[in-house]
Amino acid sequence: MRDTAVDMVVVERERHVTVLLSGEMDRVSAPAVRYRLLDLAGAAGRPLVLDLAGVSFFDAEGLRVVSAAARRCDELGIGLATVGVRPFAAKMFRLLRLHERIPLCSSTEEALWCLLPITDADLADWLRD
Template identity: 30%
Template sequence: MTDLFIDVRHLPDCHVVQLDGELDRTTQPPLAQTFDRLLRADTPKIVVDVTGLAFCDSGGLWTLISSQRQAEARGGGLRLIGVQGALARLLTITQLVHLFPPYRSLAEARTWAGSGGGPA
């Protein structure tokens, strides 16, 4: 049994979702529900801190991709900070680094100039 701990902070210009543990097919549903709630905003802007993420499988990656697409469709976005280890390898192998460019900090990720795109 794997565990995923999800903490959500609401800031004036975005939501910050902190993940700790393992994101896989068994832990993905609560994260998908969290994103569904946050994506109801008019212009959903979500920063996901994955510094504490020890593992991510294809199901977890699909949750991030799907939520990113939904956020962009509503004029917002989903950005990752703290990408390392297994998730960094998975993004590289799947050639999805362009979808989730590396942001070094929350302050950098909160620069919502333009939709999608990489760090300023």
């Protein structure tokens, strides 16, 4: 039997939390990931950025996990965005219209623009570039 574990690394930031996932998000691994993400959303108290670049396989259960985490974040008023979504998974997000409520971003910076109010310092840094 193949290993279907998903590794999760949580990086706490001042204004957001980045969650790096790697492995295969399938019906076997999804329940544990769902539990951990929902718990993290409740404890974080700030927006979540899910980095899915390390997820090599993503099935319907994986989509349900991300959707459930987004619903939980919405309930808490903290928001969730994704980065690093591979082409097949991105296509599934779009077919199911999940991208309308879960931003599919190309970088963490883009995700933060979607999730956080822009500060004067952010705007000044952007104008300098």
